[in-house]
Amino acid sequence: MKIIHTDRHLGHSGHVELMNGRVVPAFEKPERVAMILKAIGERNLGPLIEPTAHGLDPVLKVHDANYIRFLSTAWQLWTEDGRDFPALPSFWRAPGMRYIEPETVDGKFAHFSFDAGCCIVAGTWDAVQAAADTALTGVDLVAGGEKTAFALCRPPGHHAHQATMGGYCFVNNAAVAAQSFRDRGAARVAVLDVDYHHGNGTQAIFYERPDVLVCNIHGDPRQEFPYFLGYADETGAGAGEGFNANFPLRWGTDFGGWSAALEAACARVEAYAPDVVVVSLGVDTYKEDPISQFKLDSPDYLKIGARIAKLAKPTLFVMEGGYAVEAIGINVANTLEGFLQG
Amino acid sequence: MKIIHTDRHLGHSGHVELMNGRVVPAFEKPERVAMILKAIGERNLGPLIEPTAHGLDPVLKVHDANYIRFLSTAWQLWTEDGRDFPALPSFWRAPGMRYIEPETVDGKFAHFSFDAGCCIVAGTWDAVQAAADTALTGVDLVAGGEKTAFALCRPPGHHAHQATMGGYCFVNNAAVAAQSFRDRGAARVAVLDVDYHHGNGTQAIFYERPDVLVCNIHGDPRQEFPYFLGYADETGAGAGEGFNANFPLRWGTDFGGWSAALEAACARVEAYAPDVVVVSLGVDTYKEDPISQFKLDSPDYLKIGARIAKLAKPTLFVMEGGYAVEAIGINVANTLEGFLQG
Ligand SMILES: [Zn+2]
Numbered sequence: 276m277k278i279i280h281t282d283r284h285l286g287h288s289g290h291v292e293l294m295n296g297r298v299v300p301a302f303e304k305p306e307r308v309a310m311i312l313k314a315i316g317e318r319n320l321g322p323l324i325e326p327t328a329h330g331l332d333p334v335l336k337v338h339d340a341n342y343i344r345f346l347s348t349a350w351q352l353w354t355e356d357g358r359d360f361p362a363l364p365s366f367w368r369a370p371g372m373r374y375i376e377p378e379t380v381d382g383k384f385a386h387f388s389f390d391a392g393c394c395i396v397a398g399t400w401d402a403v404q405a406a407a408d409t410a411l412t413g414v415d416l417v418a419g420g421e422k423t424a425f426a427l428c429r430p431p432g433h434h435a436h437q438a439t440m441g442g443y444c445f446v447n448n449a450a451v452a453a454q455s456f457r458d459r460g461a462a463r464v465a466v467l468d469v470d471y472h473h474g475n476g477t478q479a480i481f482y483e484r485p486d487v488l489v490c491n492i493h494g495d496p497r498q499e500f501p502y503f504l505g506y507a508d509e510t511g512a513g514a515g516e517g518f519n520a521n522f523p524l525r526w527g528t529d530f531g532g533w534s535a536a537l538e539a540a541c542a543r544v545e546a547y548a549p550d551v552v553v554v555s556l557g558v559d560t561y562k563e564d565p566i567s568q569f570k571l572d573s574p575d576y577l578k579i580g581a582r583i584a585k586l587a588k589p590t591l592f593v594m595e596g597g598y599a600v601e602a603i604g605i606n607v608a609n610t611l612e613g614f615l616q617g
Numbered sequence: 618m619k620i621i622h623t624d625r626h627l628g629h630s631g632h633v634e635l636m637n638g639r640v641v642p643a644f645e646k647p648e649r650v651a652m653i654l655k656a657i658g659e660r661n662l663g664p665l666i667e668p669t670a671h672g673l674d675p676v677l678k679v680h681d682a683n684y685i686r687f688l689s690t691a692w693q694l695w696t697e698d699g700r701d702f703p704a705l706p707s708f709w710r711a712p713g714m715r716y717i718e719p720e721t722v723d724g725k726f727a728h729f730s731f732d733a734g735c736c737i738v739a740g741t742w743d744a745v746q747a748a749a750d751t752a753l754t755g756v757d758l759v760a761g762g763e764k765t766a767f768a769l770c771r772p773p774g775h776h777a778h779q780a781t782m783g784g785y786c787f788v789n790n791a792a793v794a795a796q797s798f799r800d801r802g803a804a805r806v807a808v809l810d811v812d813y814h815h816g817n818g819t820q821a822i823f824y825e826r827p828d829v830l831v832c833n834i835h836g837d838p839r840q841e842f843p844y845f846l847g848y849a850d851e852t853g854a855g856a857g858e859g860f861n862a863n864f865p866l867r868w869g870t871d872f873g874g875w876s877a878a879l880e881a882a883c884a885r886v887e888a889y890a891p892d893v894v895v896v897s898l899g900v901d902t903y904k905e906d907p908i909s910q911f912k913l914d915s916p917d918y919l920k921i922g923a924r925i926a927k928l929a930k931p932t933l934f935v936m937e938g939g940y941a942v943e944a945i946g947i948n949v950a951n952t953l954e955g956f957l958q959g
C-alpha cells in the first residue's frame with residue numbers, strides 16, 4: 276500500500292500543552308512519525324510517496340473561512356506583540372456566552388479553540404496544510420482505483436470542528452478526505468474512527484448529513500476528553516438522523532470489550548454499504564499509552580486491520596493519535612499488515 | 618464606613634494562571650488586600666470588622682448546587698490522584714458540545730470553568746466562603762440602616778456565572794449580596810460594576826430579571842476578556858428586558874471617556890430608583906494596571922466615589938479587581954473617600 280508522507284510535519288515541533296496544571300512538551304510530537312516510518316520500513320509495507328498540493332478549496336468545504344484565515348495568520352498575530360514562544364489559548368466561553376470573533380489575538384485564540392492542547396508554533400500552519408494534502412493525496416490514490424492507502428498525517432485532525440481547534444488538531448484531515456471522496460463521485464462515505472478519543476470534530480462536521488456515516492469507538496465522555504461529545508445517544512440530526520454511531524467504552528476496557536464495539540461499528544458500516552471507508556487510525560487504545568486508559572496490546576492491532584479488511588471496501592487510513600512512542604510504529608504497522616493480509 | 622475583612626482570604630495563595638502561553642503566579646494575589654488595608658488605615662476610613670457566617674443558603678440562591686458541590690470538593694478531587702500543586706482547568710467546550718457534568722476530575726474542571734485563570738489551591742474554598750460571608754455581612758450592615766459599607770472580598774466574584782468559574786472568580790459576591798438585599802425586602806437593587814472587565818457573571822445571573830438592574834462599564838469585548846459577553850446590545854431578556862446596560866469602551870480610554878460612561882450608567886440607576894446600590898469596585902481601570910488598557914489616574918477615583926455618592930442611595934461596595942499592587946490601596950481609598958465626602 277502506498278504511504279503518503281512529507282517531512283513538512285517537522286515544522287510543528289517544540290509545541291507545548293497545559294496538562295495537570297503545568298505547561299509541558301506536547302505528547303503529540305514529531306518522533307511519533309519517525310517511529311511509524313521505521314516500523315513501516317522494516318515490514319516493507321509499501322512505498323513512501325510525497326503529497327501533492329491541493330490548495331485550500333477542499334479544506335474550506337468542511338471548515339469555516341474565518342477559522343482557516345485565523346489558522347493561517349495565528350503565529351504572525353501571536354508574535355507581532357513580541358511573543359517568541361509557543362502560542363496557547365487561555366480563555367474560552369461560559370455556557371450562554373456569545374459567538375462573535377474578537378479583534379485581538381488572545382480573543383481570537385479563545386474564539387477558535389476548546390482546550391489548551393492546540394499549540395501553534397512558527398511551522399504549524401505549513402504542517403497543517405501538508406497534513407491536509409497528505410490526506411487528499413490518499414483520496415487521489417483510492418479514488419483512482421487503489422484498494423487502499425495510508426495518509427501519515429501529522430498533526431492529527433479528528434478533534435477539529437468546522438471552526439474550532441483542540442486536542443492537538445487544527446484541520447480535520449479525515450473529514451477533508453471524506454468530503455473529497457464525495458466530491459469525486461462517491462455517493463456514500465463511511466468514517467470509522469478507532470482512536471481512543473471521540474472524534475468530536477468529524478461527528479460535528481457531518482452530523483446533519485446522510486451521505487457520510489460516522490462511527491466512533493472511544494473512551495466514555497463521562498470519563499474522558501473531549502468530555503462533552505461522544506455519548507451513545509448522539510445519532511445524528513435532521514437529514515443526518517441515524518447516520519452517526521457512538522460506541523463509548525469505560526476506562527480499563529480490554530480487547531474483548533473493544534473488539535465487540537468494533538464488530539458493532541463494522542456491522543453499521545456494512546449495513547450502510549458505503550463506496551469507500553475512511554479509517555481515523557489512532558493507536559492510543561494501546562495499554563501503555565501515557566494519556567489513555569484502554570488495554571489493547573500490540574497483537575490486537577493485527578486483528579483490527581483484518582476486521583476492517585473484511586468490510587471489503589476501498590479504504591483510506593488517516594493517521595490520528597497514539598502517544599506511546601516506543602510502540603506506535605509497531606501498532607500502526609500491525610494494523611496495516613492485518614489489513615493487507617485480511 | 619465599616620470595612621468587612623478577614624484574613625481567611627490568605628488561604629487562596631500560591632495560585633497560578635495560564636497567561637501568554639505560560640503558567641505564572643496569578644496577578645490576583647493576597648498582597649492586593651494588604652495594600653488596601655494599609656491605605657484605608659492611613660486615611661482612617663473606618664473600622665475593620667470581621668464577617669459573620671451566613672452558610673451556603675444565600676450562595677445557593679444565585680449558584681447551582683452542582684457547581685457549589687464541585688467548588689467545595691475540587692481540591693480534594695484534584696489531589697486524590699497524587700497531584701500536590703495548584704489546580705487549573707485545561708479543557709472546555711467547542712460550540713455545539715453538550716452540557717453534561719463528567720465523572721472525572723479534569724472533566725469536572727472543564728465543565729465548571731471558562732478559562733485557565735481560576736486556579737484552585739488547598740485554601741481556596743475556605744477563602745471563597747469567607748468572601749461570600751464578607752459581602753453578606755455588608756448586606757447586614759446596609760440593610761440594617763448604615764448608609765454604606767465596604768466588603769473587602771477576595772477572591773473577587775463578578776466573572777462567576779451560576780455554574781462557571783473564570784477570571785479569578787468562583788462565587789459571585791456582588792450577585793450574592795444583591796440577591797440578599799432582595800430577600801431582606803429591597804424591591805429593586807442596582808448593581809453598578811466599574812471594574813475594567815465586564816461583569817459577565819453578574820449580568821448572566823440577573824439577565825432575565827427586572828428586580829436587579831445591572832450596569833457595566835468595561836473594556837470592549839471585541840478587544841478584552843471575557844470577550845464573549847459585554848456588548849452594548851445586551852439589554853436583558855424576557856422579564857429582564859431593559860434591565861441590563863453595558864458601556865463597552867475601547868482600549869486606551871481615559872477618564873474623559875470613562876466618566877461619560879459613568880454618567881450614563883448613573884442616569885440609568887437614577888431612572889431605576891433602586892432601594893440600594895451594590896458597587897462592584899474594581900480599580901483595574903488604572904493607567905498602570907498590568908493586565909488592563911484604560912488610562913485612569915489615582916485622583917480620578919475620588920471623582921468616581923463622589924459621583925456614586927450623588928446617587929444618594931444606601932450603597933454596598935464589593936471589592937473586585939485591580940492588579941497594580943502599588944496603587945490599588947490608593948485607588949480604592951480614593952473611591953471610598955470620594956464617596957464619603959461626596
Ligand atoms: Zn486520541
Ligand SMILES: [Zn+2]
Nearest residue numbers: 812814901938
Ligand atoms: Zn477586572
